[in-house]
Amino acid sequence: MNLQTNSFFKTANFVEAGVWIAIGIAFACFALTKSPFHKRAFAAAIVFVLFGVSDVVETQTGAWWRPWWLLCWKGLCILSMLMLYVRHKLGRIATEDLAASSTAYARITNPKAMAAEITDDTECNACGYNLRGLTAGGNCPECGHPIKRTLAAQQGFHLRGEHLMFASFAIYCVGLFWSVAAHKLGKHLGGIPVYVALGEIAPIVLGLSAILMYFIGPKTRGVHVYLYIMALAITGFLYFQFCIAVIASA
Numbered sequence: 001m002n003l004q005t006n007s008f009f010k011t012a013n014f015v016e017a018g019v020w021i022a023i024g025i026a027f028a029c030f031a032l033t034k035s036p037f038h039k040r041a042f043a044a045a046i047v048f049v050l051f052g053v054s055d056v057v058e059t060q061t062g063a064w065w066r067p068w069w070l071l072c073w074k075g076l077c078i079l080s081m082l083m084l085y086v087r088h089k090l091g092r093i094a095t096e097d098l099a100a101s102s103t104a105y106a107r108i109t110n111p112k113a114m115a116a117e118i119t120d121d122t123e124c125n126a127c128g129y130n131l132r133g134l135t136a137g138g139n140c141p142e143c144g145h146p147i148k149r150t151l152a153a154q155q156g157f158h159l160r161g162e163h164l165m166f167a168s169f170a171i172y173c174v175g176l177f178w179s180v181a182a183h184k185l186g187k188h189l190g191g192i193p194v195y196v197a198l199g200e201i202a203p204i205v206l207g208l209s210a211i212l213m214y215f216i217g218p219k220t221r222g223v224h225v226y227l228y229i230m231a232l233a234i235t236g237f238l239y240f241q242f243c244i245a246v247i248a249s250a
């Protein structure tokens with residue numbers, strides 16, 4: 001492998017790692033939501049991040065099949081992704097069966113769906129009581145809100161502040177990986193390399209928009225805004241440290 005191919009290989013691997021890790025972060029944020037799939041999303045987050053890290057290791061080993069443990073690592077990740085997908089598909093069929101009846105709850109008389117037990121942690125839409133173990137046809141034991149209404153409300157995609165936050169965080173992380181991979185962005189901004197400056201300005205802008213969004217944007221939990229800002233601050237700080245190390249070694 002000549003030097004140019006080698007540097008292209010490394011760049012491509014870093015970009016690929018960034019994409020997998022961004023997907024992992026997206027799953028992690030999804031795991032923070034109250035979706036019935038949040039546990040599965042957490043598992044997917046770990047698998048995707050580990051798969052991304054294996055690409056970073058690959059830049060050092062030069063091939064995805066050596067040494068043997070890298071091959072095992074990647075193989076296990078792909079196997080886990082497949083298993084999660086199959087489990088999700090199977091689980092989805094059961095949920096859709098229930099959902100198909102609960103969305104049109106005004107007209108339904110599907111006793112099978114209404115007798116189905118809720119197997120995941122599900123918060124009552126009205127009071128937040130955990131409805132796990134109850135049946136779809138009943139009422140919330142805490143406040144009397146019909147459970148089928150909670151289930152109906154969970155169908156479909158509701159844009160929440162969390163979705164925007166995890167999307168922006170994923171884009172930010174991909175941006176950092178990209179600038180690390182292609183850090184020939186040799187331009188300077190008042191003595192500071194552009195890729196360092198952008199990497200530090202972005203989290204400040206994103207953090208301020210999150211605070212603004214919390215007050216005027218789609219529904220967002222304050223604790224998630226806090227976690228998001230912490231994640232931005234930590235990532236920004238680590239990136240800054242990384243840049244200092246790179247500049248010092250140059």
Ligand SMILES: [Zn+2]
Binds near residue numbers: 124125129145
């Ligand atoms: Zn309730």
